[in-house]
Amino acid sequence: MxxxxxxxxxxxxxxxxxxxxxxxxxxxxxxxxxxxxxxxCDREPTGTQTSDYNLAFTVPQNLMPDSRFADRSATIRVHRVSPTYARGKCPGVQNLATVLVHGRAQPGSTTFDLRAQDAAGGSLSLQEALARAGIDTFAPDLLGYGRSTRFEDGLDDPANASLPGYGPGDTCATPAAGCDKTRNANIFPLNQQARYLGDGITPPIEGLGVNPLQGELRPHKSHTYFANIDVWVRDIMQVIDDAIAKAQPRANKVVLLGYSFGGPRVARTLYRLGEQADRKVSQLVFVDSLFNRLPGQTTDVNLPTEEAQLPPVDRSTSFPLNISPTGGWDPISPGREPACAGRIPAGAPQALKQQVLELDPLGASWGGSDAELPTGVLRSPTFTLYGWNPTVAATFDQPTLILHGAEDLPAPLVNADNMFNALTSVTNKAVVKVECGSHFMPAEGCDPTRSSRCDDGIPDTIPYGQTSQVWAGPHSTAAAAVAEWVKRGTFNSKECGRFRVNASGIVNEEAPTGCPGA
Structure with a gap:
């Protein structure tokens, strides 16, 4: 045999x-x-790739506050960070896509793709972290920001920065050039054309008095605020359609994420989508978002749903261009700084400034008290604020994650609970408050060489989203939370709840009031 x-x-x-x-x-x-x-093939990403591209459009009639911009050609620049798979992605691995909407002053890529590292050498980029989790990310510069269109006679013209305010009795102090009004002098300051001319007593303030205006006050070419939220709703809708076409995500839907003033923009977009919302948007994420408690206020102020319902003072801003410093980092309450030592990653503020200047060569040539040595400024548009309130929130049913720095001053923490409570038709929702996180929470760390809090010393506890016991900081928590929400619609494996992440990165669940069965 x-x-x-x-x-x-x-x-x-x-x-x-x-x-x-x-x-x-x-x-x-x-x-x-x-x-x-x-x-x-690969079931998990092996790397990431970055690309920038423009979406072209023609400004519709009756869209912008200044009708001179109607029918003009414009572009929206989109900063995309995508996962890559060295051997190709395995069959059955779903495509996922998120559109990230920036806030008041910073454009998309500087907000969500900061090129800096935490104390352990990890990236501070939210887009990179999401891409490594298998999520395709699209961060537009909305009209008037970054490398999107600003218009030569709009935000590219320094004469459209603010003039001095009206004097007593509304008598204009500089009749040759004119005077300005603003809806909020803290976010849209007056007299930015004259700053740095100074009185020789007070310290000089960032502005255009020397560069590029050389001591002149010039009349505006545009005499109103640059945009309202509906201008940017149009932008966001175009980016949503583009992201769906490019990424072909699960169920042909994207996740919408709004940071800071981007929160009201995202909410307004979902509201304006109406019946299309459920066909295009699977989930929502709000990060350090404003809702109905504005900076410096002690009571809730519910914004109207439509711009026409705003009082005249909120539509009074008479200039389109706003100027901000390029560096710095958001503060927290002075009494909390010792407990939150090590929250600002070394070199991160400088990296942010460098990215801002690289993104805007014209703005980089403005500002400073020496005509030969400009400091650079951050250019952004003025706008009205409306459309995000409890009435609107009650119409949403998308699963919603609310992330908020517990030490946030520009967007007070109470906004997070107010949003959670107002989402009365949403049963799949979570609110997460992160201790030692400022308004810059998505880019903040925890440096163990500067603070012992980064490791709570308890062997059985591990910071949320990590395998190491030393907390990388709020940026790590935020990235892990967004990734879990996009993939599974949960936070810490829960579909609904209230949570607090302590100063060592450990999650604690609070009473789940507002959740089904609670």
């Missing part, structure tokens, strides 16, 4: 030959062609 084995269709067969019979027995399985192809 003689035995012979051969490989046939991926199986090893043993042939036993005898005088009266032929016995065929299948023994061991050998991974061959069809099975090898199935495993010669």
């Amino acid at each position: 003689r035995a012979t084995s051969i490989l046939l269709h991926g199986f090893r067969y043993r042939f036993v030959c005898a005088a009266t019979s032929l016995v065929v027995a299948a023994s061991s399985v050998v991974i061959a062609a069809p099975f090898a192809r199935a495993q010669n």
Whole structure:
């Protein structure tokens, strides 16, 4: 009797030959062609890739406050960070996509793709973290920001920065050039054309008095605020459609994320989408978002749903261009700084400034008290604020994650609970408050060389979203929370709840009031 084995269709067969019979027995399985192809792929990303591109459009009639911009050609620049798979993505791994909407002053890429590192050398970029989790991210510069269109006679003209305010009795102090009004002098300051001319007593303030206006006050070419929220709703809707076409995400839907003033923009977009919202948007994320408690106020102020319902003072801003410093970092309450030592990653403010200047060469040539050495400024548009209130929130049903720095001053923490409570038709929702997180929470760290709090010293506790016991900081928590929400619609494996992340990165669940069955 003689035995012979051969490989046939991926199986090893043993042939036993005898005088009266032929016995065929299948023994061991050998991974061959069809099975090898199935495993010669990646289920998890092996890297990321970055690309920038423009979406073109024509400004519709009656969209912008200044009708001079109607019918003009414009572009929206989109900063995309995508996952890559060295051997190709395995079949069955779903495509996921998120559109990230920036806030009042910073454009998309500087907000969500900060090129800096935490104390352990980890990236501070939210877009990179999400891409490494398998999520395609699209961060537009909305009209008037970054490398999107600003218009030569709009935000590219320094004469459209603010003039001095009206004097007593509304008597204009500089009648040759005119005077300005603003809806909020803290966010849209007056007299930015004259700053740095100074009185020789008070310290100089960032502005255009020397560069590029050389001591002149010039009349505006545009005499109103640059945009309202509906201008940017149009932008966001175009980016949503583009992201769906490019990424082909699960169910052909994207996740919308709004940071700071981007929160009201995201909410207004969902509201304006109406019946299309459920066909295009799967989930919402609000990060350090404003809702109905504005900076410096002690009571809730519910914004009207439509701009026409705003009082005249909120539509009074008479200039389109706003100027801000390029550096710095958001403060927290003075009494909390010692407890939150190490929250600002070394070099992060400088990296942010460098990115701002690289993104805007014109703004980089403005500002400062020396005409030969401009400091650079951050240019952004003025706008009205409306459309995000409890009435609007009650119309939403998308699963919603609310992330907020517990030490946030520009967007007070109470906004987070107010949003959670107002989402009365949403059963899949979570609010997460992160201790030692300022308004810059998505880019903040925890440096163990500067604070012992980064490791609570309890072996059984691990910071949320990490395998290491040393907390990388709020940026790590935020990235892990967004990734879990996009993938599974949960935070810490819960579909609904209230949570607080302590100063060592450990999650604690609070009473789940407002959740089903609570």
